[in-house]
Amino acid sequence: MAIEPRGRVQIDPNECKGCxxxxxxxxxxxxxxxxxxxxxxxxxxxxxxxxxxxCGICFYVCPEPGAITVYRVSPPPKVISATEAGRAATL
Amino acid sequence: xxxxxxxxxxxxxxxPVYERKADLQHQTxxxxxxxxxxxxxxxxxxxxxxxxxxxxxxxxxxxxxVFAYYYFDVGNVQAAHGRASAVATALKRAxxxxxxxxxxxxxxxxxxxxxxxxxxxxxxxxxxVFFINNAIYGMTGGQMAPTTLVGQTTTTTPWGRRPENEGFxxxxxxxLATLEAPxxxxxxxxxxxxxxxxxRKAIRKALELQRDGAGFSLVEILSPCPTIWKMTPTxxxxxxxxxxxxxxxxxxxxxxxxxxxxxxRPPRRTVAEVLGLADAPAEAETPATRSADAREWKIKxxxxxxxxxxxxxxxxxxxxxxxxxxxxxxxxYGPEMRSGSAHCHVCLSSKRIGxxxxxxxxxxxxxxxxxxxxxxxxxVPGGMILYNRRTVPADVxxxxxxxFAIPASELAxxxxxxxxxxxxxxxxxxxxxxxLSSATAETVLQGTVKNSDLLALDLQAxxxxxxxxxxxxxEAR
Ligand SMILES: Cc1ncc(C[n+]2csc(CCOP(=O)(O)OP(=O)(O)O)c2C)c(N)n1
Ligand code: SF4
Ligand code: SF4
Ligand code: SF4
Numbered sequence: 001m002a003i004e005p006r007g008r009v010q011i012d013p014n015e016c017k018g019c020x021x022x023x024x025x026x027x028x029x030x031x032x033x034x035x036x037x038x039x040x041x042x043x044x045x046x047x048x049x050x051x052x053x054x055c056g057i058c059f060y061v062c063p064e065p066g067a068i069t070v071y072r073v074s075p076p077p078k079v080i081s082a083t084e085a086g087r088a089a090t091l
Numbered sequence: 092x093x094x095x096x097x098x099x100x101x102x103x104x105x106x107p108v109y110e111r112k113a114d115l116q117h118q119t120x121x122x123x124x125x126x127x128x129x130x131x132x133x134x135x136x137x138x139x140x141x142x143x144x145x146x147x148x149x150x151x152x153x154x155x156x157v158f159a160y161y162y163f164d165v166g167n168v169q170a171a172h173g174r175a176s177a178v179a180t181a182l183k184r185a186x187x188x189x190x191x192x193x194x195x196x197x198x199x200x201x202x203x204x205x206x207x208x209x210x211x212x213x214x215x216x217x218x219x220v221f222f223i224n225n226a227i228y229g230m231t232g233g234q235m236a237p238t239t240l241v242g243q244t245t246t247t248t249p250w251g252r253r254p255e256n257e258g259f260x261x262x263x264x265x266x267l268a269t270l271e272a273p274x275x276x277x278x279x280x281x282x283x284x285x286x287x288x289x290x291r292k293a294i295r296k297a298l299e300l301q302r303d304g305a306g307f308s309l310v311e312i313l314s315p316c317p318t319i320w321k322m323t324p325t326x327x328x329x330x331x332x333x334x335x336x337x338x339x340x341x342x343x344x345x346x347x348x349x350x351x352x353x354x355x356r357p358p359r360r361t362v363a364e365v366l367g368l369a370d371a372p373a374e375a376e377t378p379a380t381r382s383a384d385a386r387e388w389k390i391k392x393x394x395x396x397x398x399x400x401x402x403x404x405x406x407x408x409x410x411x412x413x414x415x416x417x418x419x420x421x422x423x424y425g426p427e428m429r430s431g432s433a434h435c436h437v438c439l440s441s442k443r444i445g446x447x448x449x450x451x452x453x454x455x456x457x458x459x460x461x462x463x464x465x466x467x468x469x470x471v472p473g474g475m476i477l478y479n480r481r482t483v484p485a486d487v488x489x490x491x492x493x494x495f496a497i498p499a500s501e502l503a504x505x506x507x508x509x510x511x512x513x514x515x516x517x518x519x520x521x522x523x524x525x526x527l528s529s530a531t532a533e534t535v536l537q538g539t540v541k542n543s544d545l546l547a548l549d550l551q552a553x554x555x556x557x558x559x560x561x562x563x564x565x566e567a568r
């Protein structure tokens with residue numbers, strides 16, 4: 001039986017600049033460079049599709065305002081607001 | 092199947108699409124891995140969380156972040172290089188309810204803008220400064236900044252920064268923490284996600300303090316510039332950790348309540364009171380002397396320095412004040428005060444004056460030919476020009492503008508002093524426009540000119556100007 005993932009990320013290839021900071025920072029290492037070039041000529045980041053905990057680290061290291069959206073299974077265990085979610089990312 | 096909810100996404104404080112950008116309107120203009128974007132996100136998130144979007148004014152600097160106003164959907168002002176904290180001072184004083192943020196790079200804040208930041212901090216202006224230290228001038232291609240590390244190569248220190256030639260890296264937080272007034276100063280770094288979270292906390296704290304009216308706060312953010320450092324984004328991030336933090340220790344340098352002495356509040360008095368004209372406005376209140384003229388006068392007076400151009404403007408402004416009008420007087424000088432050109436702008440209005448700067452006057456007083464040629468084309472249709480000669484040069488013709496040749500200096504010379512030509516002009520101007528009464532002019536001259544011979548001369552000059560206009564053929568008026 002497959003384990004329910006706790007989180008999920010969505011990366012917008014139109015905004016991602018392929019800097020790789022999120023890939024390097026993701027603790028469970030579930031982000032990779034896309035093999036294909038984006039329309040802007042970079043290899044954007046891509047979620048491998050499993051393993052994400054929804055920790056939010058990739059969101060905060062990414063310099064682009066809207067490149068990454070992080071989702072978490074709802075209702076999330078304790079986190080209520082975006083504020084606390086951010087704090088959780090330090091842990 | 093589990094349900095998901097969004098926990099982190101693009102802040103509503105950013106525009107959904109960056110329409111001010113010429114192209115690629117879904118991305119910022121920053122290089123991949125640049126620290127500016129990370130700081131922008133932290134600021135935007137805080138503004139949203141604290142519900143400050145509607146009252147935030149963001150002052151962008153000159154540097155790579157010059158276009159920060161492309162992104163932040165708040166009030167935006169873009170300041171000249173180094174002046175963001177001075178501009179922020181003005182904004183905060185004019186709009187104390189606003190949350191005013193000055194965002195500045197290290198070239199901007201610590202080189203050309205050193206004076207502005209030191210004095211804004213020293214005055215305890217209740218603004219928040221976010222200081223992006225990337226140890227380099229990014230926008231201009233990598234010259235040394237005051238914060239460049241010892242030994243760091245830049246285009247202007249190709250063999251590395253040498254303290255004996257370029258001095259040591261400037262530690263802004265430490266410097267400002269010697270001052271009395273600041274309430275909060277902290278240095279953070281974008282070196283890894285833990286430190287990014289500390290940066291987030293510091294940014295939040297600084298804005299909370301401003302919201303609560305605390306005082307001057309500054310957060311310095313050590314920030315990667317992969318492009319100019321010639322590193323990959325991850326190498327640049329690591330370079331912040333290994334080299335920048337060693338030279339710029341992280342931490343809180345100031346965190347305390349500062350109470351400014353109450354006595355430092357200036358008394359609230361009107362300009363008329365300060366100038367000792369407070370008892371005069373009796374005139375202003377009697378409808379008889381209050382000018383019935385509701386027109387807005389935008390008067391530009393131009394000539395050589397020494398022709399009394401600025402004084403004429405001041406007299407008009409004071410007259411306006413005595414007649415209960417809103418007035419402004421704005422001088423501008425040529426390179427030399429004496430023989431150079433000088434001009435000033437005078438607004439007389441029954442409504443509040445938005446800007447004292449006049450681009451399109453409805454009255455131009457040109458005391459010499461250069462000024463006539465220079466400013467005549469800017470006069471609005473229906474406006475008038477008073478030119479200090481008997482005749483107007485044949486090739487000067489401005490459609491829909493009446494040009495009056497008033498030989499003011501010549502008439503003044505006949506009275507015995509060419510320098511009262513400005514007062515002859517005043518007499519003519521009052522007669523032609525009816526903007527203010529000549530009785531008020533006499534009152535102002537009596538208050539301004541202490542020497543009785545000179546006063547007599549000025550009054551003669553005033554009448555000479557008026558009489559000259561009166562003898563002009565009617566169709567010429
Ligand atoms: C009065 C003036 N002097 C010089 C410049 C040229 N100039 C533009 S940006 C800049 C330095 C920017 O460096 P920094 O503040 O560190 O910002 P960064 O680009 O690194 O973010 C300079 C010197 C200018 N635009 N205006
Ligand atoms: S939210 Fe956390 S686990 Fe998920 S992709 Fe981002 S960094 Fe990795
Ligand atoms: S950090 Fe952002 S811009 Fe960089 S690769 Fe990841 S999603 Fe793309
Ligand atoms: S030059 Fe440096 S500071 Fe400027 S946008 Fe690029 S990485 Fe950022």
